[in-house]
Amino acid sequence: MINLKKHTKIALVYFVLAALLGxxxxxxxxxxxxxxxxxxxxxxxxxxxxxxVYLALTSLLYKxxxxxxxxxxxxxxxxxxxxxxxxxxxxxxxxQGYAVFSIVFSTLFLLASYWFSWFFFKNVPVAYKKTQSLQCAKAAILYLLISSVGPWALGGIMNTLGGDSIWYRLAIYFYLHFLYNGWMIMALVAVFLYILEKQQIVLPQRNFKRFFWGLNLGIVLxxxxxxxxxxxSIVYYIFGGVGAVLQLYAFYVLWIFLLEVKSKLNSLFSTFHQNILKIIGVLLGSKMILQTLSAIPYFANLAxxxxxxxxxxxxxxxxxVVTISLFLFLDYFKLLQLGKQTFLLYTLGFVLTEALIFYKAIVAWQSATLFSAYYLILAVASLVLLLALLGLLLSREKNVPQS
Incomplete structure (x- = not known):
């Protein structure tokens, strides 16, 4: 029998290691x-x-x-x-950075993701075939596959045009865009809709079509x-802007629906989980607004x-958006024990590091000077994140329901 709690712990170990490297x-x-x-x-x-992220999401989809x-x-x-x-x-x-052995293992990972994708599509039970959540899960996996075009293209670009070409950066951005906005966001949406479906909370089909196609067309554009x-040329700004607006519209459709079923949601999620959902909503809304602003030439040039x-x-x-959503869902399905104090410590580290990063950007934009202890404080704020993750990894399970 698969021990998904163990798999989740392994995923968290990687997060701790990534934070340590950070x-x-x-x-x-x-x-x-x-x-x-x-x-x-x-x-x-x-x-x-x-x-x-990949291990956490695939563990959730498997469960x-x-x-x-x-x-x-x-x-x-x-x-x-x-x-x-x-x-x-x-x-x-x-x-060694990008060299022979690291490229070999990166390529093997792509093959592993193809293997999982084939495995998932082949083995999903018929009972889920028409569910809204599965449509989103399948779309997420398709974006995972699409994103891999970027890494495959890098080899050819390096050998022909070199690492300084525009196409090199485009291949990396293609990979990151469809990984972040396609695979990750769509998979999280699938998990959320699955939770609702299990309680017979389902978007009206007309609204789901608006949400689903608006979100997917928005991701592509x-x-x-x-x-x-x-x-x-200005055409690219227009396409990108339309895509950002479509995503805003899609989540607006979902938000209106959630307001209509608010009383059911309150009974479905604990107070702790409800508060995390509100945080995710603010973070996601802010992300979408920032993305939309980047379609305006002035803000695009700033970025x-x-x-x-x-x-x-x-x-x-x-x-x-992604990690806090994963914390919520992994805790909801009892694959991880998310304590309130640990979550608050993580949130503190997140807020501090984000504030400092955006502060540095604003200082550079305004041609001002950073305060002398900036890099030291940023490093210490990063340690707060690491401590929170270590606390989460080392926490012992308690059979006490959260409220």
Whole structure:
């Protein structure tokens, strides 16, 4: 039998390691650390996105749709093969960056994700075929597959156009866009709708079509926002802006529906979970507004010129929207024990680091000067995140319901 709690703990171990690498990057400007900075950046991002988020999401999808099917042994093979690829990346990226061995393990991870995707599509029980949540889950996996076009293209681009070409950056942004906004967001939506469906809370079909197609068309078109660093024609700004507005509209449709069933939601989620949902709503709404603003040439140029705006936005999405949603769902399905104090500590670390990152971007934008202890305080704030994650990893389960 598959022990999904163990799998979730393993995913959290990767998150702790990613956070540790993030602290190393923060202290790099404070202490004399004998590392190659960009190598640690590569390791940090790969382990965070592919170790923590990918494993957490695939564990959730397995539990929701496949755990009652007799496919545990096959899933176990996929899971442990994926661990081989992740450990390989963890042992190579910090020491050589993008080189032969790290590229081999990264490629093997892509193959592992293809294996999981095929496994998922093949084995989902017929009973789920027409559910709204499964439609979103399938779309999420399709985006996971689509995102992999970026890494595959990098090899050819490096050999022909070089790492300084626009196409090199476009391939990376293509990968990140469909990974973040496609795979991650859609998979989280699928989990949320699944929870509602189990309590017979279902979007009216007409509203679901508006939500589903608005969100998906928005995800595709908003990729053009990732091309604006190249200062393309105004058409790309329009496409990107339309995509951002469509996503706003889609979540507005969902929000209106949730307001209509608010009393049912209150009985479905504990007070603790309700408060986390409100935080996620604020974070997601802010993300969508920032994304929409980036379609305006002035703000697009700000994001390109002052990279801390982009870094802050990416961390807002990853550490905020995605990770806090994962904490909620993993705790809801009892795959993780999320204590209130641990969550508050994590939130404190998140708020502090985000405030400092955006502060640095604003200072650069206004041609001002950072206060002298900036990098030290940012490093300490990153330690707060690490401590919260260690607390979550080491916490012991309690059979006490949260309220």
């Amino acid at each position: 602290c190393v990057l923060r202290f790099f400007r404070v202490l004399d650390i004998p590392i190659t900075y960009k190598y640690i950046v590569h390791a940090h991002s790969h382990i965070a996105l592919l170790g923590w 929701l749709y496949l755990s009652k099917s007799a496919v545990g042994e096959k899933y176990s093979r996929i899971f442990w093969f994926t661990q081989l690829t992740l450990i390989g990346m963890l042992l190579t990226f910090p020491f 908003s990729f053009f926002l990732s091309t604006l660093f190249s200062h393309p 390109v010129t002052y990279l801390d705006f982009t870094i802050g936005y990416l961390h807002w999405t990853f550490l905020g």
